[in-house]
Amino acid sequence: MAYRETERTQEKMARKKRDIIKAAREIFAEKGYQGTSMKALAQKAKIATGTVYLYFSNKEVLMSSIVDEMFRELLTIIKNEREKYCDGFDKLQASMDACFRVFMKEKTMARIFLVQVPGVNSTFQKKLHQIENELVLWTQKDLEELKAEGRLPEKDTLVSALAFVGSFRQVLFHYLMEGEPQDLETAYIDLKKYNLRGLGHGHES
Amino acid sequence: MAYRETERTQEKMARKKRDIIKAAREIFAEKGYQGTSMKALAQKAKIATGTVYLYFSNKEVLMSSIVDEMFRELLTIIKNEREKYCDGFDKLQASMDACFRVFMKEKTMARIFLVQVPGVNSTFQKKLHQIENELVLWTQKDLEELKAEGRLPEKDTLVSALAFVGSFRQVLFHYLMEGEPQDLETAYIDLKKYNLRGLGHGHES
Amino acid sequence: MAYRETERTQEKMARKKRDIIKAAREIFAEKGYQGTSMKALAQKAKIATGTVYLYFSNKEVLMSSIVDEMFRELLTIIKNEREKYCDGFDKLQASMDACFRVFMKEKTMARIFLVQVPGVNSTFQKKLHQIENELVLWTQKDLEELKAEGRLPEKDTLVSALAFVGSFRQVLFHYLMEGEPQDLETAYIDLKKYNLRGLGHGHES
Amino acid sequence: MAYRETERTQEKMARKKRDIIKAAREIFAEKGYQGTSMKALAQKAKIATGTVYLYFSNKEVLMSSIVDEMFRELLTIIKNEREKYCDGFDKLQASMDACFRVFMKEKTMARIFLVQVPGVNSTFQKKLHQIENELVLWTQKDLEELKAEGRLPEKDTLVSALAFVGSFRQVLFHYLMEGEPQDLETAYIDLKKYNLRGLGHGHES
DNA sequence: GATGAATGAGCTTTCATTCAT
DNA sequence: CATGAATGAAAGCTCATTCAT
The missing domain is CATH 1.10.357.10 (Tetracycline Repressor, domain 2)
Structure with a gap:
């Protein structure tokens, strides 16, 4: 049971990571790395600023x-x-x-x-x-x-x-x-x- | 007389502009555009920060x-x-x-x-x-x-x-x-x- | 019956409270109040972050x-x-x-x-x-x-x-x-x- | 002449540093170190936030x-x-x-x-x-x-x-x-x- | 009850630009 | 003209708190 939970959780997390990367790709492609603030990036991904940091420790890592x-x-x-x-x-x-x-x-x-x-x-x-x-x-x-x-x-x-x-x-x-x-x-x-x-x-x- | 003055002034201004551009080229080539602050640029050109703005209205124009x-x-x-x-x-x-x-x-x-x-x-x-x-x-x-x-x-x-x-x-x-x-x-x-x-x-x- | 239940519940709650306080004491003593995040505290107490808030309305109250x-x-x-x-x-x-x-x-x-x-x-x-x-x-x-x-x-x-x-x-x-x-x-x-x-x-x- | 200028400038700078320290002493004494934001500190000293950083490289140094x-x-x-x-x-x-x-x-x-x-x-x-x-x-x-x-x-x-x-x-x-x-x-x-x-x-x- | 992902206000710090001297 | 101290908006990032599951 716990195993399933973790499995599902990890899957979910991976999906979210992909969502963020997808949004980041788009906005970076459009505005550039320096031209994109973490706030704008989060908005593009429709999440809060802090949420990005749950998945990527900082902008550079992302x-x-x-x-x-x-x-x-x-x-x-x-x-x-x-x-x-x-x-x-x-x-x-x-x-x-x-x-x-x-x-x-x-x-x-x-x-x-x-x-x-x-x-x-x-x-x-x-x-x-x-x-x-x-x-x-x-x-x-x-x-x-x-x-x-x-x-x-x-x-x-x-x-x-x-x-x-x-x-x-x-x-x-x-x-x-x-x-x-x-x-x-x-x-x-x-x-x-x-x-x-x-x-x-x-x-x- | 006034004409001459203006001519000389313009020449001087052009020379200064060239000095700044020279310094800017070097420091931009080394540190990049974003990596160079206007202060550092001015120091490289051996002038005050504000002086740059007498010759170039902003960083982008420079x-x-x-x-x-x-x-x-x-x-x-x-x-x-x-x-x-x-x-x-x-x-x-x-x-x-x-x-x-x-x-x-x-x-x-x-x-x-x-x-x-x-x-x-x-x-x-x-x-x-x-x-x-x-x-x-x-x-x-x-x-x-x-x-x-x-x-x-x-x-x-x-x-x-x-x-x-x-x-x-x-x-x-x-x-x-x-x-x-x-x-x-x-x-x-x-x-x-x-x-x-x-x-x-x-x-x- | 209901009374017993409540009694037992309260006892349980008190015990949990003590567990949290015990963990909090240790980690506060080590890292200080400001130096301790609620997440770290919860980890020390081996519970979820949110659980702390079921027992203490906020960090200060804790x-x-x-x-x-x-x-x-x-x-x-x-x-x-x-x-x-x-x-x-x-x-x-x-x-x-x-x-x-x-x-x-x-x-x-x-x-x-x-x-x-x-x-x-x-x-x-x-x-x-x-x-x-x-x-x-x-x-x-x-x-x-x-x-x-x-x-x-x-x-x-x-x-x-x-x-x-x-x-x-x-x-x-x-x-x-x-x-x-x-x-x-x-x-x-x-x-x-x-x-x-x-x-x-x-x-x- | 240049010497005088530097002397006066240094004096001025020292005075400003003292002003900031004075304000900081007061507000730290009142609200504590963590309880004081750099913005509030600057306001107390009646200067802009960034100005503090001209005199002290960061909060801890101050x-x-x-x-x-x-x-x-x-x-x-x-x-x-x-x-x-x-x-x-x-x-x-x-x-x-x-x-x-x-x-x-x-x-x-x-x-x-x-x-x-x-x-x-x-x-x-x-x-x-x-x-x-x-x-x-x-x-x-x-x-x-x-x-x-x-x-x-x-x-x-x-x-x-x-x-x-x-x-x-x-x-x-x-x-x-x-x-x-x-x-x-x-x-x-x-x-x-x-x-x-x-x-x-x-x-x- | 328990969870922990999500939130977003608020922090420190930087730096292009301005302006009194 | 030249200066550089002063400005303050905006950045990246943290974390106490909330809430859907």
Whole structure:
């Protein structure tokens, strides 16, 4: 009985935590981290100010939770997608496809990642950079594999990986800010072509 | 006489403004916008707190001035470099070269552009975006020209331009955060090759 | 039947009240009144936060109950001891002996009385003072008796009584704070001698 | 010129600091440390809340300054008085006289020392205890001297010193709380007699 | 009765901005 | 013109108290 109670309680608590994170994501995406007061955040979540502190010990921890959660979400999806492929170029494309789809589906996440959090606080700065780095590293690993197979002309895989990720980042960011390019799907295909050519993939076949 | 006086006064005022902006650039690059109090800023500029307000009506205006100034600096240099060339690819390269050199020479500017300001405040957000956009637009214009000459296979020049700028941005940002790639000059050359290939330039010759 | 029920209920309630007071005494003695949150207090008593409020309408009332209880305990013990003696000096000594023993046995009480509560809140301030006053008054009454018997040279019994009580208070307080004098039993005997001499008792025999 | 300016400025600042301390002393004496909000304190000093923080980095530092200041005041006066005498008993009396007069003249100080600060915060608790200890130590030193001269029967000078100081403390405290004994001067004389007898001084002559 | 999550008033502290000197 | 002390709104956070379960 007591066990059930605890189980239900924990479930409830987890749900509340998610509710708060959801509200926080939205308002942070809209107003930014510094631009959001804990009072406003609580109002968005339709709870009292103090209640937030029952679930997150302070504002920074809340934000960190959000970033960590997004990190996990993103990497899990990408990992799952990658596992479906063996070929280096396919894995590379799968990663980008997954990443793209996640950001398109959850614009809130994209806004926080690309627009709101950078520059606010060195803690988050580093965290975000770490996430971006993770993507770069995966890309670089794929490129190294391809290079080992003699399928890439380029020597410095770091530069290529950064260029690869950076170009996607820029298109996404531009889209979030301007709503352009309108047909993101087509743009995305062009972008892939651009990068594959950049990597020297065109010469392969 | 009165005229001369005003002229001299304005000149003096402009000089003081520049002094403040210089100090502000440095301290903002180091501590960030939110992390810098007006008092600390004034101390850095070796003036009294209130004096800042004689030249800039508030903190935001000061920051805007900095961004605007950097904007002008950057675009002037790029423009000058571009004028030396006629060929589309040359102009494109000249732009990037100039841009790269400016950021390398003035890391303060780079830090403010890429690291400190984003995400802090929607006003600056927009301003920065506008600058990035300017670079993208010029790039796009160059690409359009090249396309008109039949030297580019790609249709959507916006995507290419974004990819182009984004890849540079990413390498620079990574360098600022991690100090990698250590040999930025070589990396830059590789990066240019990557993008030229991406644009389909390799097929031309 | 109903009567029995109520009786049992009241008994139960009284027991619970005592449990809470016991926990509160300990934690207040350790962390102080202001330093103890109702949540921490409830945890110490192994009940829910809200439950405390079923027995005490608020924090202040709880603290008052503690002080009152300590008051009753102390005075009851002293009264019992005093009844064993007839002679004024004997009664005086009996009072002090009892008081001393109670504080030594229940350091918690001593800490609350002498260290934690004073200065926190004027309500308790007054209550504590009232308790101290009670001791002073009894002492004074004894002294008055002795004076009436011509066994005391001093006229102002209030001053003597205050000096008497104050000297004990100081030794106890010092002991609680510093652990000195180490041999409290001997110190106590010296202290009694000091005060008896102070009262002019030495001249009697 | 600049020197003068700084001198005047420092003087002004010192004056303001004193003003704030004065207001703080009064309101702390009245409402206690915890019972006083920084806002209320600022209002009492007729300045804005933030202004307090120009002079004291936080509430605790302000309170510490007050306690330290009172400490210095008290000890300076006592020291000066003691220097006028050579004989142990005279020095002892001089100390007490001085202490008594200070507290009588500055009831605010007495209230903070004896009534408001104890129990509030272990930092102040310790500081106050240290002050009381200082008095006890001086007393003890005097007693040791007298003992060495064979003028004191008692062996444990710590107990005597504590009794001595404690009896004065109690009378003062009672007076502050109750306004009794009304004729404090006479009471004080009786108190001295009580303690001199307690020390065994009566037997000397 | 018992619970403990929820509340929100109130705290200390910061800092952009003002203005008397 | 320049100063920097003064301002006070607003922030993050705590915790005594309440109340739906």
